[in-house]
Structures are given as structure tokens and as C-alpha cells.
Amino acid sequence: MTTPSRPGTAVVTGAAGGLGRAIAAALHADGWQVLLTDVDPTAVAAAAVPLGGWSGPLDVRDEAACAAVAARAAERGRLGLWVNNAGILATGPSWTQDAATRRRIVEVNALGAMNGTLAALDVMRRQGAGHVLNVVSLAGLVAAPGETVYAASKHALIAFSLGTLADLRAAGVRDVHVSCLCPDGIWTPMLHDRLDDPGAAASFTGTLLSAERVAARAARLARRPRPVVTVPRWRGAQVRLLDALPGLAIRLTPVVLAVGRAGQRRQRRRLTGGPRT
Template sequence: MMAKGNGGVVVITGASSGVGRACAEAFAARGWHVVLAARRAEELNEVARRCRARGTGRALPVPTDVTDAAAVDRLAQEAVAAFGRIDVWLNNAAVAAFGALDEIPADVCRKVIDTDVMGYVYGARAALTAMRRQGSGTLINVSSVVGASPVPYNAPYAVAKAAVRALGTSLRQELWLEGHRDVHVCTVLPATMDTPFFQSAANYSGRKVTPMAPVYTPERAARTILRLARSPRRESYVGPAAAVLACWTKFFPGPTEKVLAYQMNRAHLSRTESAPDTAGTVPHPLPGGAVRGGWGGTRRTAGRRLATAALATGVGYAVLRSACGRRPSACGRVRARGRD
């Protein structure tokens, strides 16, 4: 079994940008061997170069489309061939499509599900096959707070992230029944992250997509994932805002559902800036491999606490108002303030 300190072999999907790239650099800085997977070979090579410069371990880029089961199997095989084992597998690759469900093309919806659900299924199958054989390992699946607290106008992604959360629970049960006490499955549920995710998403809403505050840095997610690699646990939220929303959803599901619908329409989709329809990176990768998205992820503890307190107070107040029969004003369909 891998020691709980530094070192080991980690496979990371979606490693070319955002949280995946932040994780790659964080693991490398702690002496891990990193196996990097994404669709963009050029960006993967750059991430591998940065990882080698930051740490003492090796970095192996393996261009992979996670919707291809055979390609994911080859990724696992290359990792084992190069390093002899897989200690941590991070399922992180994801795409999204914004807009009313009937306005998002069916093939785009299908591609989101293929990437965000089947990509994780293929990764889990490949990772757990190796981990069962070696007797230990940790599979970490990156879900999202919308997997616990869904929002409108992002239905394919919300469905996928809820499925990822369910996948983790099911796999933990299977491993427990099989007696694999040293093979772990963890689920990570981040709040809004400051990554290129929003710029690269498909968008059929007619309105510019902007993140809902508070926005957290991808390095914060990387720290959470590193902790899980050392000390696995069932689920971990990234950012207090995620835990707050999940708590409100659990105890006040109906009112919270309405408040999140209102907030999504008010803050997540711009009321002043329109946007053309685009498939984004859903069907094909686009150039670019930044860690940050330029949304100003919170860094200071005081700022994070203030933003979270404001969120908890605002959502809580709105939930109680809604529960008492005072509903937020309806805004109509998503394009009502965009274009027809």
C-alpha cells in the first residue's frame, strides 16, 4: 500500500487546464510521478514540462479522449507499464452546455453525458482493475456542487455531476462487499472555480455565462485532492459555499430549488451581455491551457469567509421567504433578456 506521505503514481484526466492542471503541478511538486491525459497533445506536453521543472518525479503525457473506452484502457496500461502501478486516479475531464434543454442540440447533450459520465465510468473501470490487482489505490471523481444542488439552464452537466456522485457511492459499496479495504473511492464537490471552464463551455442561452460568487482558486481544489490522496474520505466539498448550498438543499429542498433558479437566471447568465450560440470544447478541444479563467478566485481567508457568510445569509433569507410563500419574481425563459 502507498505510504500516506508524498510520492506515488497519479493519473489525471483533464490535465491540460483548470483544476486538472493545478493538480498535476501540485502532485509533481510533492515528488509524485504524474500521468497526464487530455485531448490536446500540445498543452499536455507543456504541462509535463512544467511538472518536471517543479518536482523530482517523472511526467508522462498521454493524449486521451475519455469518451473512447479503449483509449482510457490504453492510458491505464501505459501508466502501469511506465511505473508499475497506479496509486491515485483522478477523473476530472468535463465539459458543459448552457441553455434551456430544448435549445441545446441533442448531439451536444449526448457529448456532455459521454464525457462527464461515461468518461468517468471508463476511468473507474480501468483504475479499479489495476487497484484491485495491486491491492490498494484511490479513485477520486470530481463532481460539482450542482451534483448536490442542481441549477437550471445547465441540465446536461447537472445530470452528469449527480451521476458521478452516485457512481462513487455504488463503487464504494461494491469494494466493501468484495473486501477491498485498501481501495478507496472519493468524490469531490467543488463550488465555482476560477478556471477557463465558463469560456470554453457550449452556450445556447443567448447570454454570456459568468460564474456565481464566491469563486475559488483551482489551487484550493488541488489541495483538497492532495489531502484525499493521503487520507481518503467519502466526499469532500471545495469551498465553504458548496457545503452551504448542499446543506440548504438537504434541509429545505423546495425553497432552495426556487432560490437557485432565481440566482442562476440573475447572476450566472449575464443580464446585459449577449453571446452567440457555440458548441465550445464539447465536440473538439480548442487552443489554450491556462490554470485560471480570470474570474478572480478568492485567496484571502477573510474574503472567503465574507463571501460565504453573504451567500449563506442571502440564500437562507431567500429560502425562508420562499418557504413562507413569498416567491422570487419569475424571469421567464432564459432568452427573455438575451436574444430571441
């Protein structure tokens, strides 16, 4: 049985907009002192104004910078929560992406989250308590056609998170937690520009979630850690079934992409108020 986290100081990466900003707002409303961080210092400072005004620049690929942010957050009290939300998406078959694109996706989504996790754990292990919440994706649970490198980076983050949690328990550390939040597609700027992108069809196979709905689940998860949580729950069961039956999943790829393309068309019609094909 896990121990609910008590609000203290929290760090959210990639918090200048979209899901990160929504998570920061939900945590602030739940009593956390939230340090909003982002690679864009001007945008994150503006996002922080209604949430207490605490912000700072952070490129999660910089290990030393992550450590400095963790130390800064701990200066205000117990570092209770670190949310690795920063992430980027590029679509298309893996062979169409150049080396620089592949490297950047892995460095931000996987290595960046590792940097944040380890910076937070350095403080939390000394405190004897704390919680790292990694925002993953359903793509971290099953290979997503058209989002192959992105999905690979998220698979890596799932493995790192669960392995680190197991390592903590093996070392006798009971009150430091690592959780993975795996949402379906979210209607944020990451997907706004993907309505005409065939490579992003897999992100439109379900009902697009609002950032606020996912942020509310993140705030609850911050209070009561769990290793893996999917939003919505039924989609988690669906993608786990496909992951357990990889041959079936590959055969269903044309169906998945057709459903996703239909989802893109529906979303375009909602935005334009009329039919569009």
C-alpha cells in the same frame, strides 16, 4: 478510518490546462509521478514539461484507451491514484440543447469518468490498493438552473462513485478508495467565456475559486480519501440543504439566478477595472 495514500504513479485526465493542470502540478509537488493526459496531445505535452515530461493523449470516452493508460501508468510502479478531471460544460435550458450536445456532456462527464474509474480499478484491485478521485462539482449535489444537463451528468458521477465504493466494501476490498471532490465555481477557461452567458449564472453565485486552491485540496484528498468533499465546506452545507428541500430550491431559483448575475457583473468589473452592466 481510511489509510493515507502513499505517492506512487498518478494519472490526471483533462490535464492540458485549467484545473487538471493545477491538480497535476500539486500532485507532482507532493511527490507523485504524474502522467498528464488530455484529448489534445500537443497541449498536454507542453503542460507536462515542468512536471517531469510524462504525458499522453486520451479521449476518456474510449474505454480501451483508458485501460491502456492505466496499464502504462502501472509500468512505472504502483498505480496509486487516478484523477477523473476531464469535463465539459454547456449551458441553457435542457430543451435548447440538441441531442449531440446532451450526448457529449454525458459521455465525457459521466461515462468518461466511469471508463477511467473502471480502468484504474482493474489495476488497483489486483494491486490491493489505490485511489480514484473524481472531480465532480457542487452541481453534482444540487440541480443547477441553467446548467441542467451538466448537473445531471455530475449527479450521475456522484451516484456511480459512491455506489462503486459501496460495492468495493461489500466485496471485501478495503484499501481501494473512491472520492468525490465537489468545488464551487472555479476561475478557469471553462468559465472565462461565460461572463455574459445568463445560463452560467449559477456558477457565479459564490466566490470564484482559484484552480490552485482546489488543486491543493485535491492533493490532500489524494493522501487521505473521503467519499465526498466540498470546496468551500460551507457551500457544501448550503447546497445540501437546498437538495433536501427541493420545493424551496425551486422557489428560490429567481433569487439564485439574480445573485449569480450580480456575481458575473462583479467579475467583469474586476477584469475591466471599472463598472460594467
